Amino acid sequence: MKKALIIGGGAAGCTAAHQLMKMGGWDVLLVEAGAFLGAGVRTFYYGGHPYTFGPRHFLTQNREVYDYMDGICPLRRCADHQFITYVERDNAFYNYPIHVDDIAKMPDAALIQGEMAAAKGVENAQNLEEYWIGSVGQTLYDKFIKEYNKKMWLVDDVSTIDTFSWSPKGVTIKSGPRAAWDTALSAYPYAEDGYNRFFDVTTEGVNVRLKTKIERYDIPKRTVWIGGEKMTFDVIINTISPDELFEKCHGELPFLGRDFHKIVFPTEHVFPEHVYFLYYANDEKFTRLVEYKKLTHHKSPTSLVGMEIPSLNGKHYPLPYKAVQKLATEYYKMMPDNVYSIGRAGSYRYGLDIDDCIEQAFIMAKQIKEGGNDYPVPMEMWR
Ligand SMILES: Cc1cc2nc3c(=O)[nH]c(=O)nc-3n(C[C@H](O)[C@H](O)[C@H](O)COP(=O)(O)OP(=O)(O)OC[C@H]3O[C@@H](n4cnc5c(N)ncnc54)[C@H](O)[C@@H]3O)c2cc1C
Incomplete structure (x- = not known):
């Protein structure tokens, strides 16, 4: 052997x-x-609700990988999972990633469209700030990207972050279906204990x-x-x-961690029907909330929401x-x-x-x- x-x-x-x-x-x-x-x-339990440390949605483009997991933990497909972002200055929730359909609904749509038309592209971007401004213009960057990345990476200045392929699927503005990752196989185990x-x-x-x-x-x-x-x-x-x-x-090698908080709400459901994750792009300390029932489908008169706060606790993020x-x-x-x-x-x-x-x-x-x-x-x- x-x-x-x-x-x-x-x-x-x-x-x-x-x-x-x-x-x-x-x-x-x-x-x-x-x-x-x-x-x-x-999966652990809190107040009878199954949860993991942050969302652990199974998303893949690889059929072999999907079948492997499905063969061990049968997976329920997540048909129309949506992720949304709260933008405080508009007091509005928009799709995450930024969706082209939302731009027309924004109070500053004309300004944004002008900036997008004039955006100089990402080829010569030297850092994450230049990458995003070069791609979507200043206003969308300020609304969706700037504060989020400051808290995500615990920095005061986004221009200190190297450009990297942050955006889901490599797109900065999404079009087409509103499901967040519509090209991936998206699922979560049927089993209550995930x-x-x-x-x-x-x-x-x-x-x-x-x-x-x-x-x-x-x-x-x-x-x-x-x-x-x-x-x-x-x-x-x-x-x-x-x-x-x-x-x-x-x-x-430095890492960032996560503080994780569990909050039970006195209602059967908290988020809108197809919304799995809520992102917060403002000066709140948290980055993302997840309602576990969306993944687990377990029944309860109350609902558990998990909140992630970037921290130095743990080696979660290279x-x-x-x-x-x-x-x-x-x-x-x-x-x-x-x-x-x-x-x-x-x-x-x-x-x-x-x-x-x-x-x-x-x-x-x-x-x-x-x-x-x-x-x-x-x-x-x-x-
Ligand atoms: C908050 C959060 C949310 C996420 N959400 C999703 C999601 O929705 N979907 C998704 O696909 N992915 C998600 N991910 C990423 C995904 O969960 C990870 O990529 C994956 O679980 C990493 O597995 P791993 O085996 O590489 O590392 P880990 O799961 O970190 O396993 C490493 C193990 O090594 C152990 N260990 C550490 N040091 C030592 C040591 N010195 N000796 C022995 N053992 C040690 C640790 O205890 C740990 O059990 C998320 C990650 C985070 C942090």
């Missing part, structure tokens, strides 16, 4: 474990620092050690120390911040800055063959979602099975 070590038991680590077990011939050890598998994707079964099924036969951390790493030798015991592996699959594997020798992404690359360069780094923190990649973690694990497993490092990967900087 070959020996594999998986570090972290979230979506990426558990899918990776499952792929190795399905392959056969692998003795897999998965170490998870927390008391449970799944991290923020795990994805919990996923983490049980994917780790069947795996040696899972919860509340465990690796004490020392010697990555070039694929060797670690756990509970004082020295262990060497044929393959290591990392899903935590890559700097941790090398004693942060090039410096620490930063979208070129300088720190370059730093992450220094760590990837130090990884020898048969050491992989996948998942959101493992790839140091903001915007990498559950479906992307699964897709990465599929590709990694193919590489382990077929050998060679030379095949297309969906995410640059993956290794």
